[in-house]
Amino acid sequence: HTTMDCAQCGARAKHALPLSERTYTCTACGAESPRDKNSARVMLVRAGLNPASADLVSPATC
Ligand SMILES: [Zn+2]
Numbered sequence: 001h002t003t004m005d006c007a008q009c010g011a012r013a014k015h016a017l018p019l020s021e022r023t024y025t026c027t028a029c030g031a032e033s034p035r036d037k038n039s040a041r042v043m044l045v046r047a048g049l050n051p052a053s054a055d056l057v058s059p060a061t062c
Contacts, residue, residue, distance in 0.1 A: 006031055007041035 004013040004024075011028035024035040033041075044050075 005039075005042045007033060007038045007045070 005011070006013070006024075006026035006028060008031040009026060009029040011026055013024070013027055022035060023032055024038045025032045
């Protein structure tokens with residue numbers, strides 16, 4: 001379910017993303033990101049890395 005988890009706040013989308021939907025929009029914080037990039041970040045975070053330090057907006061603004 002990594003593609004449905006928000007990379008910014010960690011919330012899980014309640015609906016599955018249609019394959020035609022290329023942009024993931026978080027229903028909790030409203031963050032938008034390309035779905036493949038979002039899922040990649042989620043996996044990085046779960047692997048113990050912190051991609052947020054690179055180019056993500058601070059979660060505090062979420
Ligand atoms: Zn979010």
